[in-house]
Amino acid sequence: MIYDSELILNQDGSVYHLNLLPEDIADTIIFVGDQERVPLVSKYFDEIEIKKGKREFITHTGYLRGKRISVVSTGIGTDNIDIVINEIDALFNVDLQTKMLKPEIKYVDIIRIGTSGSVRSDIPVDQIIVSEFAVGFDSLMQFYKKQYTEEEVEIQKIMAQAFADMGMKPYVGKAHTALIEKYAYDLYKGVTVTAPGFYGPQGRKVRTQTTVPQFIELAASLDLVGRHITNLEMETAGIYALSNMFGHRAISINAILASRVNTTFSTQPQDVIERAIRLVLDRF
Ligand code: R1P
Incomplete structure (x- = not known):
């Protein structure tokens, strides 16, 4: 039995923050950060059955x-991803x-259909990429007991060592291969760094x-067991690590809006x- 304080429900029985009942959500869920992106996705649905929030x-x-199908806005950051x-x-x-x-x-x-900044000169603005792995610079996964694969531990070690001055414990999550094959087989496959802020x-x-x-x-110079860091944003590592832990399947597709190498913005x-929204929905 889960106590009322541990899984809070609203008066109508819906979960506390999402304000949803079990029948309100589909088992394929698109995550977007910005709530204004929700209608940009659902305008392609043949029928919208539920709008809640x-x-x-x-x-x-x-x-x-x-x-x-459902689309849910997560807001910004892995603290929100924990809730969602x-x-x-x-x-x-x-x-x-x-x-x-x-x-x-x-x-x-x-x-996830998100937006992100590239750290590589071969990934320009307006490209759409998928994260094969994501590395979290935030503390979310320090609060969960989770098994990591050997590959993930190796990436964690390299990142912790390279960014030792920041004194963090980075964590790693992985995309689900079947979802990459279905939605993102032809996209650049990268490693996303998920940061706990936008500026510093x-x-x-x-x-x-x-x-x-x-x-x-x-970030761009690191060799992560034959892979390299491609982009920075604020949610993917949390989505991957928590999905990996629960057993859900996840992928994150990001539209590159900023090039941190050329210092340009789309x-x-x-x-x-x-384009990213249509790419995902066409393949659904
Ligand atoms: C910052 O502007 C926000 O944009 C990016 C970052 O991850 C952060 O959430 O993603 P979304 O456009 O999906 O919100």
């Missing part, structure tokens, strides 16, 4: 080519009436100094985001 967590659920994934998991795997775990665990597919934690120095002055150069950000 609270705070930055807006959900639209409907049908696309006869299959049920835990509450989605509870919607599927906890009997919210009795507050008991259901006997059979159900797994969902999560596809991504090496931006508007009126500050940062711990690692050559953050972008250092002149048509909405177009590339739209």
